Amino acid sequence: MSAPMSAPMSVVANKRPFDVGHAAYLALNALLLTFLLAPIAIVLVFALNPTPYISFPPVGVSLRWFEKFFAGTEFMNALWLSLWVASVVLVLSILIGGACALALARGNLPGRAFLTAFFMSPLMLPAILTGLALFQAYLLSGIGRPVWGLILAHTLVAVPYVIRTTLAVLHNFDRRIEEAAAVLGASPARVFFEVTLPLIRPGVFAGGVFAFIVSFDQFPVSLFLVVPKGETLPVVLFNYMKFDLDGAIAAASMVSILLALSVVLVLERLIGLKAYVKL
Amino acid sequence: MISGARPSPIAWLVAPAALLFVLFFVLPFGVMAMMSFYSGNPVTNPNAFATTRHYERFIFDTAGIYHEALWSTLSIGLVTTVVSLLIGYPLAHWMARMQSRLGHALVLMAVIAPMLTGIVVRTFAWMTILQDKGVINTLLIQWGLTDKPLPLMYNEFGTVVALVHIYVPFMVLTLTGVIGRIDERLEQAARSLGAGRVRAFVEVTLPLSLPGILAGSLLVFALSISAYVTPSLMGGTNVLTLPMLIAQQVGTSFNPNFAGALGVILLLVSLAIVVAYNRILARLSGEQGMA
């Protein structure tokens, strides 16, 4: 079945009778989404299950774990610390990583392939080594363990994501749009800010989401670099859980999911994954 | 296509990243790599001496577990990457092509949520689902599809499932940006010229999304070969990867020198793979005549 060249896809789909192919496509995606969400549903069940240990099937619904979580200053402090560290890391990573990706894609740097691999290397090393190496370095140089040290360590492991996603978008980039704008009289700066940046926004946004999440959920590096009373949420949860295995960590997990999702949603509204220009 | 051997002024944008990496990556790891050639910590221990025994221990592998750990690491990484791609691509495609802003936001949240669950709780959730008395086995036995529980956990299967679950979101988010940039009308043009839906996808969309596929695969591969918390919790002793060994050496054998040597080895192997990947990526983008 053919469609007129200028008609968008959705109109074409509406014209068909029951579309087996499309239904299969949707069913597949629904199944895959189930795979992604099933463990989270389980976590929710734990969080609401009143038994003091993790069990299935659930025996009831209770909010006691959420109460325990909100009443515990330690959890709350850790949650806020994780949130604001992740926010700072987000901003830093987007700036540093985005700039680096542009340089790698457009700057004609020598040894580009090597440099790209180099900037990816924090991802390939077990984070426990990164944490230990930085810990040793901080102690040797007398920095100690300040919060900015933690933030920069997170930024180190977050930047590769931004670089990677921005590069992926830059590779599939039609330079002629920029050239057209230049031909029409726009200065290079204007071309950059009004044409290039908006077009690479989805890549930068995806990288930024990664950076936020990677920092928020970061565990091994934080393990070495946090100080007493200044622990991030994953560290607090892990050490709580080694000792006590009740629903409080499930409640903590649910709360942090909801909070982090809200942040991502706000980001999506502001920067927009779908906000790209179509010719 | 911009050609020319000299770097353009844009190249300077690499400076902040370079500075960050030199100070926080190269220097600390330089120290760690140096320490991997010592028997102890030369700064705090006057008895520490230079030695290559940590590397010899890996290379000669008299214990019989180190080489296997490296292969295990790479094979789990590869399987995880392929499965993540197979699961991630349809989701990314769906998300990129979705018209509804609300639907897009919902799917985005559903895709990101696994990444936010937290390493510990997520593992316990999988234990609940995959273990012998877990959800899947209980249902399978109840429905009479099997009479003995399937071993879904404490082995490579459980490890890969849990790793894929964490990394599919990374794959999706990498791909969706690239797929979203592909002009839908290219596919429609192919359709109007007589190609079926599948053929239009395979011959138009898929090749154009190749940079995203490679970028996403590289990312997931790099992550899965460095993961150790999840394989430790999900794999029992049936799974032993190099990162798990490194974590054991740091956390329970208190041998950061050997751990550092293992880290250097892992990094060198990974870098070799990544450089090859990037060469392919560059060549393919070059062939398509873009950027």
Place this chain on the structure above:
Amino acid sequence: MRSGAGLAAIAAVGAPSILHAQTKTLKITTWGGKWGDVMKATVLPAFEKEFKCTVSADQAFPFVPKLQASSKTDPIYDVLHTNSNEQWNSLSEGLVMAKITAKEVPNVADVYPYAVSDKIVGVTIFTSAIGLGYRTDKGLAKPTSWKDLADPKLAGARGGYIIPVNSLGQCHLMMLGKVYGKGLTDLDAAYKALEALKPIKLVDFTGQMEKMLLSAEVSMGVIHDSGVYRYDGPNMQPVDFASPSEGVLALEQVLNVTPGSKVKDLAFGYIDYMLRPDVQKLLAEAVWYSPANTKVKLDAKYDAKLLTTPAKVATLIQPDWKWYNARKEDIDARVTKILKG
């Protein structure tokens, strides 16, 4: 000797800064969970008030690598709280003191012999017994021997630990040597017995073992008494603890002081404080640990199950961690090969 007027003058001039300068900080390590809750809510604030100091408590395990990386003259901790095996590791690197006597910590005079035996580096403040946990609703007889874990009926339904990373697993291995061979150091017999225990489900830490027992994923597993007894009262589960006849292994909570600590007196004061009967009682009853101080009087229900008499304490076996740690790398490689696949 200061007069009231003198004090008032000092207070008027700059009391906050002076007091601040005098407030020392004690850097300790502590577990999380219920233990950490009690410490932070009750024990540590009371200590800070009495000794006029601040306590900085690190909960981010592992502790020894961090101590290892810090300088010996300015260690990152003053007091290290960890299990026996790690204290021995730390000693071998000169990170902790070899012996602590009643001279430094007066309450040491009141502890059971095991707390300061030659198998201990530092001072034990609490201990648990490592034995067998089992489900009471699976028709199993209460285990009387470590050999009961190898019962063929339990194939695939028994639990153990990943030995390289868990000291209970390491204790279990040594116990196999004793039960099936010539003693705790008979590794050949232990390896053979380990092979015979397959199939066995192995986990990283005791919390996972608890979960496996509670969800009936395993019917019997190696676990310490605290991990079973804490589910009492309204939380009661069909899981019980058995002390095998060959003896139970000691899982000790040990405190030690770093040689480079700048507040040694305060550190010793802290250990002494943790050995006080009232503090011991509070923590023991919160997490079901057996107190090291002989003078502690626990409530009846705790007293019945924990190791609070010389007779019960005599069942504790303390492994030679110095011996084990020296061989750990080889043992780790060997058990990994045995248990893989």
